[in-house]
Amino acid sequence: MALSDSTALKLAPTAGTLTYRTAPHNIEAEQSLLGAILVNNDAFYRVSDFLEPRHFFEPIHQHLYEVAGSLIRLNKIATPVTLKTFVPAETDIGGMTVAQYLARLAAEATTIINAQDYGRTIYDLALRRDLIRIGEDLVNEAFDSPVDSSPRQQIEEAEKRLYEIAETGRYDGGFQRFANALTAAVDMAANAYRRDGGLSGLATGLRDLDARMGGLQASDLIIIAGRPGMAKTSLASNIGYNIAKAYRSEVQADGQMKTIDGGVVGFFSLEMSGEQLATRIIGERTGISSSMIRRGNITEADFEKIRDHAIELQSLPFYIDETGGLSIAQLCARARRLKRQKGLDLLIVDYIQLLSGSSRKSDNRVQEVTEITTSLKALGKELHVPIIALSQLSRQVENRDDKRPQLSDLRESGSIEQDADVVMFLYREEYYLQNKEPRPGTPEHEKWRTEMDLAHGKAEVIIGKQRHGPTGTVSLHFEASITRFSDLAPDAYVPDRM
Structure with a gap:
């Protein structure tokens, strides 16, 4: 099921030709995760604490994930039937209607057990795209820097953006077993001793x-x-x-x-x-x-x-x-x-x-x-x-x-x-x-x-x-x-x- 690439990076010409490469993404992982959510809404809670709509590469997938999440948080059911009312009927998705595409996602869905792995794959690829954007901005600003901007300021701004990604670039947060906290407390006491x-x-x-x-x-x-x-x-x-x-x-x-x-x-x-x-x-x-x-x-x-x-x-x-x-x-x-x-x-x-x-x-x-x-x-x-x-x-x-x-x-x-x-x-x-x-x-x-x-x-x-x-x-x-x-x-x- 091929979707059109919405982002492409232009490379330097080689042997008289122009070549392109798309930003890192995995359409199949996005489709599999959305399908798992549509079949079993509990799959959403396995990824919702770290995965946001903006992390999806395809705009239509961003919209579907956002709508599905809103319905589930309101204690409503997110299925192909309930979701299609929130997407314009005339929308063409890879040559299919909205109803056909949602039905296809649900039909080819994998088990809920794989949901978190797919979510992490989507999340990591989104971070890589963020890194590419920072790199592009860094190059463009270095070429066209304002008179009142010093290289040191640009370095500090780039570091700030990189560390913002580093700080948010994790999916290991959330609740932990109290036993883990107890282990940390005992380790602290042992170090003090x-x-x-x-x-x-x-x-x-x-x-x-x-x-x-x-x-x-x-x-x-x-x-x-x-x-x-x-x-x-x-x-x-x-x-x-x-x-x-x-x-x-x-x-x-x-x-x-x-x-x-x-x-x-x-x-x-x-x-x-x-x-x-x-x-x-x-x-x-x-x-x-x-x-x-x-x-x-x-x-x-x-x-x-x-x-x-x-x-x-x-x-x-x-x-x-x-x-x-x-x-x-x-x-x-x-x-x-x-x-x-x-x-x-x-x-x-x-x-x-x-x-x-x-x-x-x-x-x-x-x-x-x-x-x-x-x-x-x-x-x-x-x-x-x-x-x-x-x-x-x-x-x-x-x-x-x-x-x-x-x-x-x-x-x-x-x-x-x-x-x-x-x-x-x-x-x-x-x-x-x-x-x-x-x-x-x-x-x-x-x-x-x-x-x-x-x-x-x-x-x-x-x-x-x-x-x-x-x-x-x-x-x-x-x-x-x-x-x-x-x-x-x-x-x-x-x-x-x-």
């Missing part, structure tokens, strides 16, 4: 924070929020360094590298340059303040220490993208590329408010931030990595006596709280106290000095939301001069004296 520290997720290198969170869990969106000056970037870079430093991997039987501990870290530094971030990390590791390094106010011994640590840092699986003004679509494309080329176990975004939505013309910032957080959450699930995203807080924090942040302070969108698996607020009482120094010599100054001594070098990580565990406050030690966070020794702890 074997891993140093007994954590189910990536260890941040901060003992008390890990104990509260169980490490950074794959696919989680973790928000670190705070007012300017709270050292959000420092905390994120400290965690990123600790994870990259702990990286260990092994080669699997299939030749792929599997992370055993720590991980490969990708850091989107939208505010700070790569050089500034590297200087901070070097300062944190060497104990030499980054401001002294920038001014060159260092000794020869300091320089030797910086050089030695720089050599060590060069080998870390820590990758920085310092491009400013990225859209969420560009960020996702670059993260996927890093995952494919180098591997990826943790992604850090500094910070949400510096990202733009996919449509740069949007005037509604709330909707834009909603798109950004939703996309980050989806990206974490797609790449199966935790994502740490930094966020600013609204100014209303400054109007309260107790300036410890809370969930309602998240800036510009409630979607940040909604989409996040973990929301952590960074708070340093010392930052606010040092800006309120009374006049020296007064009783107020003595009281202020006492409060400063108590707050000096302390930071609070307030876990305001956590899907998998408790909320609460974790105290950390913070060395402002070198922007380093570390575990805080308990107040009752007194070191042994010699």
Whole structure:
């Protein structure tokens, strides 16, 4: 039963002739699936969760599948008799009337058991046609690119479209047996038992924070929020360094590298340059303040220490993208590329408010931030990595006596709280106290000095939301001069004296 090809690709002329080839398709598979559906409507439910009308090559098959699906979903019967009323009677299908063609499909139908295999064949061929269209568009745009379009933009757009196909190009979704989920849960517990520290997720290198969170869990969106000056970037870079430093991997039987501990870290530094971030990390590791390094106010011994640590840092699986003004679509494309080329176990975004939505013309910032957080959450699930995203807080924090942040302070969108698996607020009482120094010599100054001594070098990580565990406050030690966070020794702890 031959149908006319509706799509043809023109090839280069050979030996003075023009030849053509059609896009990938399988008319017989489409006919067999439609026939199976017409004979037994249950066949539709075997393919309906992944197969759409647009996946069929022949337009008439697209229409028949769509109509049949609509009838079945309405609890009506889809048969040659009921379907023919929805197709113009004068339609010619390979020299047959509608009624003749539908009867032929039903008469030559295969069993319902084969329905899913035919559906997968149709679906895979539709993906191949999508790939051909992307390739054609890529060639045409490269030939006739607008003046304001750069090759880099074209590459990123092509990557976006390819990964959209990759993400939708699957038919293994839907319900699964609970036993499968149980197996995954037991595997996670086994990995946690074997891993140093007994954590189910990536260890941040901060003992008390890990104990509260169980490490950074794959696919989680973790928000670190705070007012300017709270050292959000420092905390994120400290965690990123600790994870990259702990990286260990092994080669699997299939030749792929599997992370055993720590991980490969990708850091989107939208505010700070790569050089500034590297200087901070070097300062944190060497104990030499980054401001002294920038001014060159260092000794020869300091320089030797910086050089030695720089050599060590060069080998870390820590990758920085310092491009400013990225859209969420560009960020996702670059993260996927890093995952494919180098591997990826943790992604850090500094910070949400510096990202733009996919449509740069949007005037509604709330909707834009909603798109950004939703996309980050989806990206974490797609790449199966935790994502740490930094966020600013609204100014209303400054109007309260107790300036410890809370969930309602998240800036510009409630979607940040909604989409996040973990929301952590960074708070340093010392930052606010040092800006309120009374006049020296007064009783107020003595009281202020006492409060400063108590707050000096302390930071609070307030876990305001956590899907998998408790909320609460974790105290950390913070060395402002070198922007380093570390575990805080308990107040009752007194070191042994010699």
